[in-house]
Amino acid sequence: MSDVPILLVDDDDALRNALVQSFQLADLAVEAFADGAGALSRLSAGFDGAVVSDIRMPRMDGLELFRQVAAIDPEIPVILMTGHADVPMAVSALKSGVFDFIAKPFATDHLIASARRALEMRRLVLDNRHLRAAADESANGELLIGETPAMIRLRDNMRQVADAEVDILIEGETGTGKELVATLLHRWSRRRGRPFIAINCAALPDKIAEVDLFGQESGRTLQSGRITRANKGSLFLDEIESSPAWLQGALLRVLEEREVMPVGAEQPLAVDLRVVAATKPGIDASVAEGRFRADLLYRLDMVRLRIPPLRERRADIPLLFGYLLHQAADQMKREVPRIGPDIRAYLADHDWPGNVRELANFAKRAVLGMHADVASAESQMALAQQVEQFEAAVIRRVLERVQGDARSAMAELELPRKTFYDKLNRHGIEIDDYRK
The missing domain is CATH 3.40.50.2300 (Response regulator)
Known part of the structure; x- marks a missing residue:
């Protein structure tokens, strides 16, 4: 009833x-x-x-x-x-x-x-x-919106380490907001007000990358690189898992010695940095396969913060969507649309593989009145894919309801232990994220 x-x-x-x-x-x-x-x-x-x-x-x-x-x-x-x-x-x-x-x-x-x-x-x-x-939930412009246990835990952990002089590795899927977390860590630290320099390690131009990052000395002229410009502030290394081998070695020296060797220079330059790196899940496997240096990961991984994907914090989706909807309406100078049952159903049922970035795009479509196109495309997915998404969504909702208690979840889902954990692994579900 x-x-x-x-x-x-x-x-x-x-x-x-x-x-x-x-x-x-x-x-x-x-x-x-x-x-x-x-x-x-x-x-x-x-x-x-x-x-x-x-x-x-x-x-x-x-x-x-x-x-x-x-x-x-x-x-x-x-x-x-x-x-x-x-x-x-x-x-x-x-x-x-x-x-x-x-x-x-x-x-x-x-x-x-x-x-x-x-x-x-x-x-x-x-x-x-x-x-x-x-739209008013984020105080002081801090837009890490969410009230699920996983997000509360993430913000608490960020507060604990923001002012500590330790390097941090942020792990999260595409679109979860890794740069936002890095920005907040800088804003909450005693380095706020100093430079925050972001470098996408997967998008560096090959021919000028070394000069761009480390600078160049020619005669008495010194051209500063981006790492040097982060002196006294924070250096954000995005997509660190995609950095080429030569860069991994160079970054290791920066991390260990806190110094930069400009191209053509004879003496290194000391730098005072707080390094925050970001990676998609799987960097440990990259180390095991020899594609990423183990010593660089150990140096970066003093503190690891994991950002949960949207499918693991579904209760946050309406709150986050509300902010993004108002943001999109302001940008497009449109009225904020009423949220009908079709949008609510899509928010609840979709698996959001693109995470916050995908949700933001959906908010823009909703403001433009084009959200039905997205839902229609969803209905055309292969049956097996729809079944997989439905199964994963059911498991996540049960875990959220029982607060990550495995025994209760297995009983409610009527699954034996091995099958239950096999499904968690197949869908990439971390049960610890649902435990308070």
Whole structure:
């Protein structure tokens, strides 16, 4: 039975009891009151249900109840039940904001259908409020949005190490926000206000890369490189796992000696750096396969921060989407769209392999009214791929519900231990990320 309540108000005991039974048979939770005062005591601006009330009642009639409900929150749906003589009054109330009116005598199915529509509308209203509020969630421009245990733990770990003079390795899939984490580490450190220099190790121009990074000395002229320009500040090495062999060796010297040898120079230059590197998952395998230097990884890996992908923190998606939606609307100078059931379903069901970057693109499509194209493309995926995504989503939702308790998850999913852990490995699910 749904736990979203219908507040039913009617002074006729027999009709009230009959309607209670009808709502319950329709799998809708209901609380019944003989007068409007009792129902009002249950209401607040965050109420997630609907009000169904008779119009003709002593002390407080249905129209007065509607006015008082609207004073609490004008978007709480109110359905009025009315006799034939009161129809003109009910039509006038509709123009004032009443959600619906049901003329007596009525078929119970008619009332149930109207109540379901009211609950759906209320859910959309609250979802949109939640999404709008997300734009204000990040204090002081700190946009690492999320309230799941994995994100709270990540922010706590960042705070602990931000001011420590240690090098840090950030691990995360494409689009999870590795540069954002590096930027916040710099902003939260005592080096804030000093340079933050970002280098993409996978996109360095071959012929000038060494001069670009380490600088060049020609006669008495010294051309500073990007690493030197990070002196007293932070150096961010993005996609470190893709750096060529020659760069790995050169970076190892920078990390160990804290000095840079410009091209053509005879003496190195000392640099005071805090190094933050970022990698996609799999750098340990690259070391095992000889594609990445073990000594460089050991030097970088003093502290490793893992950013969970969106599929492991699905409860954060509406909050994050709300921020991105407002950001996209501001950039495009468009109105923020209402979030309908199609968008909510896509947010909940999609696996988001592109993570925050993909979510940001979806927010832009939603602002432009083109989100249906994305959902349509999703429906054309191969059946096996859709089944895999569905299975992974079910497992993640169960793990989130049981807070990472493996035994409870196996029991709920009705899976033996080996099968359970095989599925975790196949879908790349880290059970520790769901444990508080």
